[in-house]
Amino acid sequence: MNSPAVRLLLLLLAIIPIVAILIRNYRAGRRDLGVIAGRGQAREIQNVYLVKSFFGGLFLVLFLTFSVLASVGFSWGQAPVEEDRSGLDIVVLVDVSRSMLSQDVKPSRLDRSRDLIRGLVRELTGARFGVAVFKGSAVAEIPVTEDTVSIDSFMDFLSPQMITTPGSNLEDGIRTALGMFPPGTGRFRTIVVFSDGESLSGDAGAAADEAASEGVKIFSVVAGTPEGSTIPLADGTVVRDASGQPVITKADSTVMNDIAQRSGGDLFRLTDPAVFASLLNGVHRYGVGGGEAGFHLESIPRYRFFLGLALAFLLLHLAVRVVRWRKLF
Amino acid sequence: MWILERPAMLLLLFTVPVGIYLRHFWRGRGGKIRFPFHVWRGSGFVPESGLLSVLHGAGAFCFWLGASLLIVALAGPATVTRERVYLNRGMDIMIVLDQSLSMAAEDMTPNNRFDAARSIIRQFVAKRENDAVGLVGFGSEAALRVPPTLDHAAFDRALNKLKILDLGDGTAIGVGLSVAVLHLQESSATQKVIVLLTDGVNNAGEILPETAAEVASQARIKVFAIGLGRSDEVPIEYTDPRTGQTYGGTYKGGFDDSVLRSVANITGGAYFAAASEGALASVFRSIDSIETVERRVRIEVHTNPKYRTIILLGLGLIVFDILIRRWALREVL
Numbered sequence: 194m195n196s197p198a199v200r201l202l203l204l205l206l207a208i209i210p211i212v213a214i215l216i217r218n219y220r221a222g223r224r225d226l227g228v229i230a231g232r233g234q235a236r237e238i239q240n241v242y243l244v245k246s247f248f249g250g251l252f253l254v255l256f257l258t259f260s261v262l263a264s265v266g267f268s269w270g271q272a273p274v275e276e277d278r279s280g281l282d283i284v285v286l287v288d289v290s291r292s293m294l295s296q297d298v299k300p301s302r303l304d305r306s307r308d309l310i311r312g313l314v315r316e317l318t319g320a321r322f323g324v325a326v327f328k329g330s331a332v333a334e335i336p337v338t339e340d341t342v343s344i345d346s347f348m349d350f351l352s353p354q355m356i357t358t359p360g361s362n363l364e365d366g367i368r369t370a371l372g373m374f375p376p377g378t379g380r381f382r383t384i385v386v387f388s389d390g391e392s393l394s395g396d397a398g399a400a401a402d403e404a405a406s407e408g409v410k411i412f413s414v415v416a417g418t419p420e421g422s423t424i425p426l427a428d429g430t431v432v433r434d435a436s437g438q439p440v441i442t443k444a445d446s447t448v449m450n451d452i453a454q455r456s457g458g459d460l461f462r463l464t465d466p467a468v469f470a471s472l473l474n475g476v477h478r479y480g481v482g483g484g485e486a487g488f489h490l491e492s493i494p495r496y497r498f499f500l501g502l503a504l505a506f507l508l509l510h511l512a513v514r515v516v517r518w519r520k521l522f
Numbered sequence: 523m524w525i526l527e528r529p530a531m532l533l534l535l536f537t538v539p540v541g542i543y544l545r546h547f548w549r550g551r552g553g554k555i556r557f558p559f560h561v562w563r564g565s566g567f568v569p570e571s572g573l574l575s576v577l578h579g580a581g582a583f584c585f586w587l588g589a590s591l592l593i594v595a596l597a598g599p600a601t602v603t604r605e606r607v608y609l610n611r612g613m614d615i616m617i618v619l620d621q622s623l624s625m626a627a628e629d630m631t632p633n634n635r636f637d638a639a640r641s642i643i644r645q646f647v648a649k650r651e652n653d654a655v656g657l658v659g660f661g662s663e664a665a666l667r668v669p670p671t672l673d674h675a676a677f678d679r680a681l682n683k684l685k686i687l688d689l690g691d692g693t694a695i696g697v698g699l700s701v702a703v704l705h706l707q708e709s710s711a712t713q714k715v716i717v718l719l720t721d722g723v724n725n726a727g728e729i730l731p732e733t734a735a736e737v738a739s740q741a742r743i744k745v746f747a748i749g750l751g752r753s754d755e756v757p758i759e760y761t762d763p764r765t766g767q768t769y770g771g772t773y774k775g776g777f778d779d780s781v782l783r784s785v786a787n788i789t790g791g792a793y794f795a796a797a798s799e800g801a802l803a804s805v806f807r808s809i810d811s812i813e814t815v816e817r818r819v820r821i822e823v824h825t826n827p828k829y830r831t832i833i834l835l836g837l838g839l840i841v842f843d844i845l846i847r848r849w850a851l852r853e854v855l
Contacts, residue, residue, distance in 0.1 A: 198830065207841070214848050222854025229555055238555065245553070245855060253844070257837070260592070264833040277820070319710065323673075336676035338654065339614075340669035340705045375672035377651070379607035379822065406826060496829055500596050504534075507589065507840075508541075514855055515544045517552035 197266045204261045208254055215250045222246070226522075234521065241522045245513050252510035256503050263499035271490040280380035281320040281480030282337050284370040285310050288388035288416070289326045290361045291353045291432065292442035295389070295422050298463050302416035305463050306387035307348050309414065312469050313385070313476065314341050320480060321380075323373045326351065327366030329358030329394075333373050363388065363448065364395025367411070371404055381480050382409045385472070386452070387463075389417040390445040401452035410458040410479055414472060417444030418464055525825075527598030534593045538586055546582060553855045574851060581846035588839030595832040600825045609818040612652035613713035614670040616702040617643055619684065620720040620750070621661045622693045626686050626760035627721070627751055627773045630799040634759070635750045636686050638799040639719050643681060646806045647674055652817055656705060657681060660698030662690025662726040669705055685763050692726025699734035699745065699785070707741040714743040715813050718785070721750040723778040731781050735788040744791040746809050749777035752797050 223239055230238045287293075287310070293303040314322055322344050323337035332355070335347050363386070370384045384404065390413075404411055421443030423431040432440045446460060453460045458479075461472045526532070544551060619639060630638035647655050655677050656670035668680040695718070702716045716738065724731050738745055753776030761768045779795060786793040792812070796802035847853040 201834075211841070211844060211848075214845075218848055218852060218854050221852065225854065226555070242855070249855060257841070260833060260837045263595075264830050264837065266830060277822070323671075333676065336668060336671035336673035338656075338669040338671045339709055339711075340656070341708060342705055343666055343669040373673060373676075375674075377606050377608055378672060379609065379820070494827070496833075497596060497598075500592065500829075500833065504589075504592055504596065507592075508537075511541060511545060514553045515548070515551045517550060522552060522555060 197268070199265060201261060201265045204264075205258060208257050211257070212250070212254060215246070215253070219246045219250075237519065238522050241518045245518065245522070249510055249513040252506045252513060256506040256510055259499045259503035259506060263496045263503055266494060266496055267499070268492040268494045270493045272493050273488040274491045276487055276489045278379050278381050280378070281317065281476070282323070282374055282378060282380045282382045283313070283317070283320055283476065284323040284325055284337065284373050284382075284384050285313075286325050286327060286331075286366050286370045286384055286386045287351060288328070288361055288363075288366070288386075289351060289353050289355050290328050290359075290389075290391075291424055292361075292389050292391050293416060294353065295417060295424050295442045297418045297420070297422035297444075298416060302389055302463065303351060306414065306416055307351055309387070309463075309469055309472065310385075311345060311348055313473060314344050316473055317477065317480070323370075325366060325370045325373060326355055327362060327369070328353070328356040329360035329362055330356060331362065331366040331369035332356060333369050337373055337375055361388065361391065361393050362395045363393040363397040363452070364400045367397060367400035367404060367452065371400070371407065371409060374409070382407075383412060383458070383476060383479060384409060385412045385414065385476065386449065387414045387416055388449060389442060390415055390447065390449040391417075391442055393445075393448045397448050397452050398455060401455040404452075405456040409456065411452050411456040412458045412461065412472065412475055413446075413449035413453040414461045414463055414468070415444050415446045415449050416463045417442065419443055419445075523602050524828075525600055525602050526594075527600060527825075527827075529597055531593065531597035534596065535590060538590055538593075541589070542586055577846050577850060581843040581851075584839040584846075585843035588836040588843070591832050591836030591839065595829045595836060598827065599829060599832055600827045603824045603826070605822045605824060607820045607822045608652040609820055610652075610816065611711055612650070612654065612817070613715060613813060613815050614654045614656070614706055614709045614711040615650060615813075616656045616658060616670060616706050616714075616716045617647075618658045618660065618664075618698045618702045618716055618718045619643070620693060620695075620698075620722060621659045621684060621686055621689050622722055623687055623691050623760060624693075624721050624758075624773055624775055625750070627756045627758045629752050629756040629797070630750075630802070633799065635721055636684075638802060639750060640681055640684070642799070642802050642806050643719075644678060645803070646810060647677055649810060652815070654709075654711070656702070657684075658698055658702045658705075659684050659689055660694050660701075661687065662692030662694055664694055664698040664701045664727070665689060666701055666705055670709060686760055687763055690726070693720060693722035693724060694727030694729075695720055695722075695724040695781070695785075696729035696731045696734045697727035699731060699738065700729050703734060703738045703741055703743060706743055713813065713815060714741070715791070715809075716743055716745045716789075717809060718745055718747045718782070719750055720748075720782070721777050722775065724781060731785050732788065735785040739789045743789060744813075745785050745789040746791045746813075747782035747786045747793045748802070748805055749779055749782050749793075749795045750802065751776070
């Protein structure tokens with residue numbers, strides 16, 4: 194539960210009909226009290242009723258508001274926590290959908306991704322790597338291992354033919370990658386995703402939240418350009434849609450950025466000439482504990498602040514009703 | 523397991539019965555008008571019990587249950603899981619398993635040699651929790667099935683997929699060993715071990731077992747060589763993976779103990795002969811006891827906060843009460 198569930202703020206909209214009910218009840222109550230109290234006390238009771246209704250309603254609305262804010266899980270400030278992890282396990286998750294053959298990044302999105310992975314394996318000595326691929330479904334191909342030879346050999350086999358299920362189910366990919374980290378290693382763990390981010394299916398955000406809760410960071414590498422390009426086939430033609438028009442595939446960083454942000458990772462673009470250096474630096478920094486020897490910083494959850502206020506307002510709401518004013522109401 | 527991060531907050535629950543008394547039972551409470559309401563010499567007004575009373579009671583119950591849950595949420599409910607973390611690096615073990623036809627010989631009751639070997643390997647690996655284990659299969663050729671990994675589930679999956687004759691009908695012991703050495707030599711483990719299981723003589727491949735053993739020795743890899751099965755005539759039954767057809771008959775042959783002994787000696791390992799499943803199990807027990815690395819373990823506790831669920835549940839119950847009282851019962855305050 195590290196990232197705030199901002200979507201819960203939509204619950205605040207439920208306060209509007211509740212306020213409408215309170216106003217309706219106030220009008221009906223004022224009229225009824227006038228009748229019940231009789232001429233002698235009607236005005237005084239109605240005045241007390243007005244004040245009580247106003248403050249009772251106000252405290253109720255404040256209670257609801259702060260309860261919702263508490264459930265969102267906001268945090269601010271950071272506290273140093275002793276770092277007891279060392280070493281780095283990396284699962285490389287590669288999108289092998291057909292759009293990865295597009296050549297808007299030379300020689301192709303998939304080939305460039307392959308080069309980057311080989312570079313990471315070469316440079317990050319001491320790290321252990323695993324490989325998973327995804328399309329409409331995901332497959333764990335190489336378990337997390339120190340054997341760089343097997344990773345390097347496997348890179349030659351990366352192709353859209355590896356999986357027949359159509360689509361790009363990133364959620365399944367992330368969950369498969371998460372399941373590949375061996376337990377009990379006490380190492381930093383990260384998933385490096387290579388994808389064009391196009392037409393991704395599944396709830397990748399939820400999977401990224403799960404990764405974050407397990408202490409796994411996701412580094413996203415967006416393969417391709419926003420302008421996009423056609424998808425070449427082996428016979429030299431390009432992929433066409435039902436109407437015979439060439440299919441243009443465009444890189445979309447929206448979901449890729451979202452999963453990186455939710456898990457505390459970072460976003461990189463394959464089109465950036467310095468992408469390898471940036472990615473290597475990002476992953477390496479994470480693998481040595483963010484550069485702070487022996488410690489890392491953790492966000493301080495603040496839900497108690499909001500929940501405490503909410504309970505205080507609930508108490509005030511009750512007090513307004515329970516305490517009799519001017520011995521009248 | 524559930525825990526509370528700040529259990530002292532639960533003391534606030536003592537305010538709940540006070541609140542219940544003040545709101546529902548205290549005669550001097552506000553929000554009501556006092557006036558006489560009974561006929562001359564008659565009894566006082568008593569509201570009939572019915573649906574409205576039930577709703578009122580249910581609303582009050584939900585309200586106080588919801589408020590209690592919010593107090594519990596303030597105490598920081600969370601689930602904790604404990605993980606055993608190894609502080610030191612274990613060893614790397616590569617299992618090199620013969621997949622040739624003769625491994626179908628049924629002299630290891632109730633299984634054939636191949637299934638008996640797989641079963642014992644599984645038990646062996648299950649005990650090597652902190653050791654990376656890899657798998658190489660060989661017949662006429664050899665192939666890496668899984669690189670050395672702590673993901674023992676991946677190892678088991680690869681082991682289960684192995685089939686007799688998948689890599690041809692020969693016995694390329696040297697090539698099998700070489701593939702294992704190739705994938706172990708870059709490992710940073712202080713101890714690297716190959717466990718070779720075969721029931722035949724090296725009759726395929728261009729690398730002699732002794733040559734592969736020399737390379738292993740240079741990479742400081744020990745080889746434990748295990749010769750499987752009996753040398754007399756034994757029944758055999760196998761299914762050809764290419765045709766799916768099952769064949770049966772008898773088989774007579776044995777492993778070359780001098781080569782296996784030599785491989786073990788060159789690398790500083792050991793040679794074992796296992797004629798039965800029980801013998802094979804004791805061989806693995808011996809290897810298990812010989813090849814050990816000191817294990818230093820730390821118990822890591824992971825906390826997963828659950829306050830969000832509890833808050834939403836409590837909030838939902840209180841809103842339910844508001845809707846009953848203000849919308850259904852039309853309470854004015």
